Amino acid sequence: xxxxxxxxxxxxxxxxxxxxxxxxxxxxxxxxxxxxxxxxxxxxxxxxxxxxxxxxxxxxxxxxxxxxxxxxxxxxxxxxxxxxxxxxxxxxxxxxxxxxxxxxxxxxxxxxxxxxxxxxxxxxxxxxxxxxxxxxxxxxxxxxxxxxxxxxxxxxxxxxxxxxxxxxxxxxxxxxxxxxxxxxxxxxxxxxxxxxxxxxxxxxxxxxxxxxxxxxxxxxxxxxxxxxxxxxxxxxxxxxxxxxxxxxxxxxxxxxxxxxxxxxxxxxxxxxxxxxxxxxxxxxxxxxxxxxxxxxxxxxxxxxxxxxxxxxxxxxxxxxxxxxxxxxxxxxxxxxxxxxxxxxxxxxxxxxxxxxxxxxxxxxxxxxxxxxxxxxxxxxxxxxxxxxxxxxxxxxxxxxxxxxxxxxxxxxxxxxxx
Amino acid sequence: xxxxxxxxxxxxxxxxxxxxxxxxxxxxxxxxxxxxxxxxxxxxxxxxxxxxxxxxxxxxxxxxxxxxxxxxxxxxxxxxxxxxxxxxxxxxxxxxxxxxxxxxxxxxxxxxxxxxxxxxxxxxxxxxxxxxxxxxxxxxxxxxxxxxxxxxxxxxxxxxxxxxxxxxxxxxxxxxxxxxxxxxxxxxxxxxxxxxxxxxxxxxxxxxxxxxxxxxxxxxxxxxxxxxxxxxxxxxxxxxxxxxxxxxxxxxxxxxxxxxxxxxxxxxxxxxxxxxxxxxxxxxxxxxxxxxxxxxxxxxxxxxxxxxxxxxxxxxxxxxxxxxxxxxxxxxxxxxxxxxxxxxxxxxxxxxxxxxxxxxxxxxxxxxxxxxxxxxxxxxxxxxxxxxxxxxxxxxxxxxxxxxxxxxxxxxxxxxxxxxxxxxxxxxxxxxxxxxxxxxxxxxxxxxxxxxxxxxxxxxxxxxxxxxxxxxxxxxxxxxxxxxxxxxxxxxxxxxxxxxxxxxxxxxxxxxxxxxxxxxxxx
Numbered sequence: 001x002x003x004x005x006x007x008x009x010x011x012x013x014x015x016x017x018x019x020x021x022x023x024x025x026x027x028x029x030x031x032x033x034x035x036x037x038x039x040x041x042x043x044x045x046x047x048x049x050x051x052x053x054x055x056x057x058x059x060x061x062x063x064x065x066x067x068x069x070x071x072x073x074x075x076x077x078x079x080x081x082x083x084x085x086x087x088x089x090x091x092x093x094x095x096x097x098x099x100x101x102x103x104x105x106x107x108x109x110x111x112x113x114x115x116x117x118x119x120x121x122x123x124x125x126x127x128x129x130x131x132x133x134x135x136x137x138x139x140x141x142x143x144x145x146x147x148x149x150x151x152x153x154x155x156x157x158x159x160x161x162x163x164x165x166x167x168x169x170x171x172x173x174x175x176x177x178x179x180x181x182x183x184x185x186x187x188x189x190x191x192x193x194x195x196x197x198x199x200x201x202x203x204x205x206x207x208x209x210x211x212x213x214x215x216x217x218x219x220x221x222x223x224x225x226x227x228x229x230x231x232x233x234x235x236x237x238x239x240x241x242x243x244x245x246x247x248x249x250x251x252x253x254x255x256x257x258x259x260x261x262x263x264x265x266x267x268x269x270x271x272x273x274x275x276x277x278x279x280x281x282x283x284x285x286x287x288x289x290x291x292x293x294x295x296x297x298x299x300x301x302x303x304x305x306x307x308x309x310x311x312x313x314x315x316x317x318x319x320x321x322x323x324x325x326x327x328x329x330x331x332x333x334x335x336x337x338x339x340x341x342x343x344x345x346x347x348x349x350x351x352x353x354x355x356x357x358x359x360x361x362x363x364x365x366x367x368x369x370x371x372x373x374x375x376x377x378x379x380x381x382x383x384x385x386x387x388x389x390x391x392x393x394x395x396x397x398x399x400x401x402x403x404x405x406x407x408x409x410x411x412x413x414x415x416x417x418x
Numbered sequence: 419x420x421x422x423x424x425x426x427x428x429x430x431x432x433x434x435x436x437x438x439x440x441x442x443x444x445x446x447x448x449x450x451x452x453x454x455x456x457x458x459x460x461x462x463x464x465x466x467x468x469x470x471x472x473x474x475x476x477x478x479x480x481x482x483x484x485x486x487x488x489x490x491x492x493x494x495x496x497x498x499x500x501x502x503x504x505x506x507x508x509x510x511x512x513x514x515x516x517x518x519x520x521x522x523x524x525x526x527x528x529x530x531x532x533x534x535x536x537x538x539x540x541x542x543x544x545x546x547x548x549x550x551x552x553x554x555x556x557x558x559x560x561x562x563x564x565x566x567x568x569x570x571x572x573x574x575x576x577x578x579x580x581x582x583x584x585x586x587x588x589x590x591x592x593x594x595x596x597x598x599x600x601x602x603x604x605x606x607x608x609x610x611x612x613x614x615x616x617x618x619x620x621x622x623x624x625x626x627x628x629x630x631x632x633x634x635x636x637x638x639x640x641x642x643x644x645x646x647x648x649x650x651x652x653x654x655x656x657x658x659x660x661x662x663x664x665x666x667x668x669x670x671x672x673x674x675x676x677x678x679x680x681x682x683x684x685x686x687x688x689x690x691x692x693x694x695x696x697x698x699x700x701x702x703x704x705x706x707x708x709x710x711x712x713x714x715x716x717x718x719x720x721x722x723x724x725x726x727x728x729x730x731x732x733x734x735x736x737x738x739x740x741x742x743x744x745x746x747x748x749x750x751x752x753x754x755x756x757x758x759x760x761x762x763x764x765x766x767x768x769x770x771x772x773x774x775x776x777x778x779x780x781x782x783x784x785x786x787x788x789x790x791x792x793x794x795x796x797x798x799x800x801x802x803x804x805x806x807x808x809x810x811x812x813x814x815x816x817x818x819x820x821x822x823x824x825x826x827x828x829x830x831x832x833x834x835x836x837x838x839x840x841x842x843x844x845x846x847x848x849x850x851x852x853x854x855x856x857x858x859x860x861x862x863x864x865x866x867x868x869x870x871x872x873x874x875x876x877x878x879x880x881x882x883x884x885x886x887x888x889x890x891x892x893x894x895x896x897x898x899x900x901x902x903x904x905x906x907x908x909x910x911x912x913x914x915x916x917x918x919x920x921x922x923x924x925x926x927x928x929x930x931x932x933x934x935x936x937x938x939x940x941x
Contacts, residue, residue, distance in 0.1 A: 017451070048459060062422055063420070275939075
């Protein structure tokens with residue numbers, strides 16, 4: 001274990017809530033619909049965060065609680081029934097409907113599990129109902145995906161077939177690449193969770209070997225373990241190093257020789273190194289401050305330091321599962337300062353004091369920091385962009401080099417920004 | 419319960435944030451869970467503001483609910499006051515906090531501060547954003563001016579004559595996230611100044627609590643956005659006798675009527691009456707023969723109350739359009755919108771439901787839609803040109819150029835914006851983020867629909883292998899499959915680059931690996 005400095009911070013936070021993960025989950029499973037049971041704020045949040053206006057018919061919506069719904073819970077259940085009926089009549093192609101709890105529905109203790117159970121009986125064979133909470137009092141940003149996946153696990157049938165299960169939402173092209181590489185390694189039975197169709201859930205059991213693609217899936221991992229799955233301990237497949245270790249860990253679990261892995265992936269590594277070069281020239285020696293948002297921060301910090309030679313000032317994370325992050329933390333340089341939780345004001349004071357070259361942060365903070373002359377990168381891009389795998393290492397680095405490159409261009413033209 | 423996929427207005431506390439963020443020396447402590455902090459991005463991303471909104475969220479969590487959330491509120495108030503040193507503190511709650519009934523406003527008042535504290539009670543389950551903004555502005559004015567109510571005499575709009583100075587007015591209603599407010603204020607101030615009228619205070623945009631206390635130094639209030647300022651104007655009239663204007667200066671006729679109304683209230687003669695009609699290009703542009711094709715164009719209008727009503731009048735009287743639909747999502751303005759619709763012989767559509775708006779639009783079969791960003795999308799699906807005239811705010815509605823809707827320049831802007839049908843194309847900042855999504859890949863239709871380029875000719879060819887470039891390069895099955903995964907709008911470039919790379923390296927067949935090799939080579 002490297003001498004990593006762990007700190008905890010409490011105070012006002014500036015992080016998206018778990019509802020936001022609907023934005024990528026609904027794109028992963030186009031036959032699913034996400035119905036938030038919440039307030040006008042929830043509707044406004046996913047609309048604002050997602051920019052849903054560019055799409056004709058998003059596969060998510062909100063059942064907005066009104067005064068009369070708060071008065072009597074029985075009425076709220078009936079109302080929800082009515083809304084679901086309307087929705088299914090309008091969108092008959094929906095196969096799985098997620099009832100997503102929110103802060104207000106949690107506080108008034110709306111029992112979405114019971115509602116889902118009743119609806120499952122009524123719509124048997126047509127639509128499946130599952131529920132989870134994406135509320136901001138319980139979840140941050142990417143934790144919403146954890147909740148959604150955990151909710152699907154009871155629907156997964158058992159099987160003792162040996163397989164590799166990739167867990168966590170990936171871009172389709174990245175997933176295809178991974179599967180191809182695993183097949184080349186000799187692992188042929190590979191499935192993904194979540195799948196591309198909500199109805200095509202993988203079967204799981206004691207011969208299922210789980211390889212995580214995203215670090216924010218603590219609850220999902222726990223439930224998969226309960227179902228007998230074996231969790232392969234590995235860093236996350238970001239950058240060349242993380243991806244290599246990740247492939248090696250999988251190979252080990254399937255008793256494939258290291259030599260074979262290196263044979264398959266070294267051409268990939270060589271070309272990725274070539275592609276990384278121009279980005280590294282920009283990033284090298286630059287000082288990086290990561291504010292907490294996506295839980296990808298530790299993996300990003302590891303990649304940006306080890307492969308792009310950036311200096312780490314502070315690595316914020318909204319939540320830290322030391323167990324899942326063990327392999328990542330081992331790869332961090334000595335004396336890395338990790339801060340779990342947030343006091344946004346104090347943290348911004350530290351940003352200003354340390355005068356970083358680049359800050360990774362949420363959308364609400366980016367422009368104000370830019371106005372202070374600090375380059376930023378939005379955390380949300382990491383969950384929308386295909387950044388996983390060796391082939392994407394340069395693209396990942398590019399997300400960080402671009403704002404710096406832009407700053408150089410604009411400064412050289414003596415552009416006044418404020 | 420109301421099912422919605424899209425909403426025209428946010429919750430009422432976002433309205434309160436609009437007021438707080440528009441002003442100086444004001445801080446808003448909002449009792450809210452962490453998810454509600456998304457609202458910051460409305461200001462920093464959509465309005466492109468270089469400062470965070472002056473809002474401290476308590477960001478309570480589930481584990482706090484068992485304990486003392488009231489203490490958490492107090493702690494955050496204390497920290498916010500110490501850090502930001504506001505001259506006035508707004509305290510309120512969002513929808514979730516309303517349910518746990520901590521009454522943060524009352525808690526704040528019990529903390530012994532001597533600055534004015536405004537306790538905002540904004541019922542989140544029955545009211546919406548514009549109402550929240552209006553109520554916040556009103557409560558703020560009331561709090562800051564209530565001491566002066568009994569001591570003040572009623573304000574005589576003609577007192578400027580006795581005082582031997584130019585008449586002074588307040589401009590009330592412009593706020594952040596309001597449609598082109600920033601530029602409207604400049605335009606209206608300029609017009610008033612030309613007429614010999616000074617601006618006393620603009621609020622909430624740019625005002626401080628001290629400015630609010632000075633509101634009663636003016637003779638008349640200009641109620642520029644009724645959604646936000648009417649309640650306040652009414653209160654100032656009731657308590658200080660201040661007159662306020664009703665005409666919204668959007669369009670030539672309304673701008674002239676507005677100037678006349680202000681003059682009448684101040685008993686001020688017009689200084690340059692004859693010049694007024696020549697101040698804007700709209701009347702001549704509209705009359706010029708080139709505009710003949712605009713005659714009787716069928717137009718459908720939907721938006722907030724202020725802009726929808728103004729648009730209807732301009733469309734009919736200044737551009738010679740036929741208004742075939744008029745509606746608003748602002749229930750508070752329903753009466754006025756209904757009256758305008760009645761004059762135009764159409765039935766007003768008062769709704770929150772964008773699908774109802776789309777249906778009405780379809781039925782009315784207009785040639786032009788004037789609406790919000792949502793109607794722009796609906797119109798695009800229906801193949802109808804559209805111009806955006808109203809909030810909810812979108813980053814495109816905060817242009818870099820001077821682009822008011824009000825006054826003379828506003829009329830010029832409106833002529834251009836409505837007459838050149840908007841070709842919005844791809845909103846790059848969003849597309850870039852979503853470019854790897856299947857919506858942009860073959861077989862799925864986004865709203866771009868038929869306009870999206872199709873590569874069927876190349877990709878769906880029956881031949882397994884096809885010589886498809888002059889140099890005899892062959893795309894293998896895997897290469898082709900990989901290429902289909904590239905978003906259509908960069909696919910051409912990727913294809914060319916990959917072939918260039920293949921030629922360079924003497925590779926006869928392009929596989930998926932070649933594609934990635936080329937990508938790495940050119941990156």
